Amino acid sequence: MYYECIPTTCTYCGCGCSVVLQVLDGHLVGVLPGKTNPVNEGSLCIKGWTSHEFVYREKRLKNPLVKKDGVFFETGWEEALDTVAGKLKKIKEESGADSIAALASAKCTNEENYLMQKLMRAAIGTNNIDHCARL
């Protein structure tokens, strides 16, 4: 028997409302508006109130997928990461770092965006990094 509320930040628009995730026995069961947050002061919009609903949808990707002959197969992390790292290294050797590009995400965290540009700039060696902020 374990119930707690974890305050976090809504995943939808740029307002940055505080949503409080209700967790019962390890499962996300609902959302409450953060009452003390200076942005939303205890209110949410329809999206904020339902921001937990997509988390457990069956359609969530639960394992890495690799495409073979046009069809996706589930695979383990080692194989998937090996494939990606191997292919990126090979393309870099053959055509140079600038033949690789990446799109980071306005949905991901600051830490993830920071690491993505660091990956491209320091590990790959190119400044070909952008995201969809313009869209």
Next chain:
Amino acid sequence: MEALKNKVNELLESGGIAGFLGLRNFGSEPFPFLFTRDTAAEVEKITTGAVRYPLSKILIRIAAVYPDAIFGIMCRACDERAIIELFKNTKLRSDKVITIGISCTDDLVQACKCENPQPSNLVSGEAGKKEFDRSDVQKIASMTLEQRFDFWTEQLGKCIKCYGCRNICPVCFCDVCTLEDQPLVKRGEIPPELPSFHLTRAYHMAGRCVDCGLCEEACPVDIPLRTLYRRVRESVKELLDYLPGEERDKVPPIQVLGDGLFEIRD
């Protein structure tokens, strides 16, 4: 506060309750938390303060998973009123819930329009007292019909259809919600159809609304929802002599109306 912590520890240790639903400081801010024997160390972080979350509604969810467990719950007067209605509507069982009363802060007592800020089983703090303030309802009542219509049209027109009034309401517990009934309220547009969305909800508050005001607190566009539902609450008192949350022993009118052929006498 120490009295509250002691009481919770005592109940958890004795096995009198399986868990105590209250507010815990997470960093510097209070959020709902279920204190159990496994998390007894957290009892130190219990807090009361002016922040209100719909604890009784949260308890419905937890009790549904643990129907045989007895729970303690931190109760302001408004929480207690909600719990009384939830007992009557069989959403919680009176033999499985122990209310532990806390007082509201003075600021909250003055800011809130609640008629009775004193819970019955007060463990922490002193009950605040003040004159019952129904000036909001009176102000609307003093308007002409046309002014009233304009006032509510403007206020309800602000609605961005977050459903927050329903989502946070401790006595909104239906499995199927009429507000989502497409023939009644067209879906997918804001403001939601005027006035059917808001009047549907107001009707459904009749005989239920315990005047906690969480709806108005949650409204992102400051619609005076509490005033609307207080008016409904007053009507139910006048017509059916029932004040939700205050009448421990009376059967709620919705349960005696039966087939709907009931007629109100002048």
Next chain:
Amino acid sequence: MFGSGAMTNSIAELEDSKCIFIIGSNTSEAHPLIANRILRAKAKGAKIIVADPRKIHIAFYADIHVRQNLGTDVALLNGIMNIIISKGWQAREYIEARTENYAVLQESVANYPPEKVSEITGVSVQDLNAIAEAYAKAPSASIVYAMGITQHTTGVDNVKSLANLAMLCGRVGAESCGVNPLRGQNNGQGACDMGALPNVYSGYQRVDDEEVGKKFDAAWGAQLSRKPGLTLMDMMHAIEEGQVRALYIMGENPVVSDPNRAHVESVLKKVEFLVVQDIFMTETAQYAQVILPGVSFAEKDGTFTNTERRVQRVRKAIEPVGNARPDWQIICSLSDMIGYPMNYNEAGEIQDEIKSVTPSYGGITYARLDGDGLQWPCPTSEHPGTKFLHKERFTRGRGLFSAIAFKPPAEASDNEFPLMLTTGRNFVHYHTGTLTRQSRSLDDEQKEGYAEINPLDAHKYGISKRDRIKVVSRRGAIEIKPEITGRVPEGILFIPFHFAEAAANALTIDALDPVAKIPEYKVCAVRIEKVA
């Protein structure tokens, strides 16, 4: 301009503004918890001005609502400035003390007398005067804008014109004033702040600046490229030309979000190696060779930066679903395997590194983010964060006026495509619908796409609400349900872009702003046909 790409002021300050000018923002639907501040300001006596071709929700609460012709914002704003200057309402002392290039502005807006502007924009001279007076004379005045300003071939011109207007009236660097772009995405601000851009590292430090380059070389232990990289649109072209062979996409769905969907699909088919990291099988992921399952916001730690520059915590509440992994851990593993080890035990350690190389985030630690978060710039561990920018001086020194000439949109209506299309959001859904259409409540609220069409147009084309229509542009065609409503003026259709099966972006044009490379989603020419 002033030198920063963020809301100059804070969300809460809007409440005390005495005049709020909303242009190109459907605030109640796209930023509901900012719209409430505007409604509160109104209750406190503020004048609300809305310039939007559609009668959007917030327009019902406006003192002045004007419906300018699509893509005529520069003319509209020049016209307002023309009136302000000719009436002598400009902030003379402020212009003198804090700006430069005023003469150039004065000369350029002189070419936009009210009558001419009225002709271009369709806004009456009376309304132009009313806006100029309300904005210039209020004790405080805020400008609020969003994608309706930026998603044009003149997007940068539009933003510069707003900056001109704000500086002209001394509205930058003061409480409850400012120029306030509302970011569409939860962390659009943060993605930019963190250097997910081809020309800058985190904190907008330029990659082609040798000093900056040396600093990052040392911090990251690598020899870094000084050559700015490709923007998204340039990447697409480079793939077509075979110059880019591999594309790694994290948490984006360009097939639905980019203009000219057919083109994007052909590019993704062409690229030799596509990796997509996401939480759902998106339309984009279908084209990948490898898909890496990331996690939702509920399953990881980190921070988001909102549109008012407030850095706030994201906290892990539950374990990852299935074998999915937090995106930051996936990047670390990949980097290790590529031969550049990244060692972070938890997300907070990444923030510690961000803080050490990013001056504007220099005082931000997880410990300080409990509660209200912090607004950057926050350069030191004692700094309280910054409520509004440019208080004493602009980031670049003096505010720079620029002369902006009106240019019409890339596409105009003609005999073949007689209607104009604009796109945007609906209050229920978000972006490409990847998340919201997987939410039961939201899907129930709005299941399918629709095209708003004025009753006069519906009558003209013999369309009733039970029909389906085909909307055709030079790029493509979609079938969609008509929503007959006066929200749109005659001659204009509106389609929300959330619905992949009736994708607005199958129709939109990929003409770009020459500087910001933003596509002109807000204006293109279409025709409609009733589907038999």
